[in-house]
Amino acid sequence: MPGQPQLRESSWLYMPGDDIPYALIRVEQRMDDSGIWDVLVNHPASAPTTRAERTDGEAAYAEAVRQRDTIAGLYRDQHGVTGQWRIRRPEAY
Numbered sequence: 001m002p003g004q005p006q007l008r009e010s011s012w013l014y015m016p017g018d019d020i021p022y023a024l025i026r027v028e029q030r031m032d033d034s035g036i037w038d039v040l041v042n043h044p045a046s047a048p049t050t051r052a053e054r055t056d057g058e059a060a061y062a063e064a065v066r067q068r069d070t071i072a073g074l075y076r077d078q079h080g081v082t083g084q085w086r087i088r089r090p091e092a093y
Contacts (some may be wrong), residue, residue: 003032007090009061011068012045015075015083021045022083023071027060039063043071 005028012021023043030036037060039052054060068085076082 005030005038008037008057009064009087009089011064011085011087013068013071013075013083013085015079016081022075025064025067025071027057027064029057029060039067041067041071043067 007026008029009025009027011025013023014020015022022045023041024045025042026038026040028038028040030038035055037054037057039054039060041050041052042048043050052063054063072083072085
C-alpha cells in the first residue's frame, strides 16, 4: 500500500530464562518514494522508540546490526550474561 511503511526485519533480544524481550529493533522501508529506511529501537523494550533514518536498505540493515551488537554488549558488560537475538525477515507484502 503506498505510504504505508513495510516491515523488513524485526529483532528481539531475550535473556537466558526470560520470555519477555529485553530489547526490540525493527527495520522499515518507507513506501512514499523518498527512498528512506527507518531503524526503530526500543532499549529496553518498554522504552520509547528511537529512530535512525538511512538512505537505503543496505545502510539500514548495517545500522540494525550495529545496534544489536551495541545493546548485547551493554547487557553482557552490565549483567555478565549473553542474550539471544531472534531475527525475523517477513516476506514483502
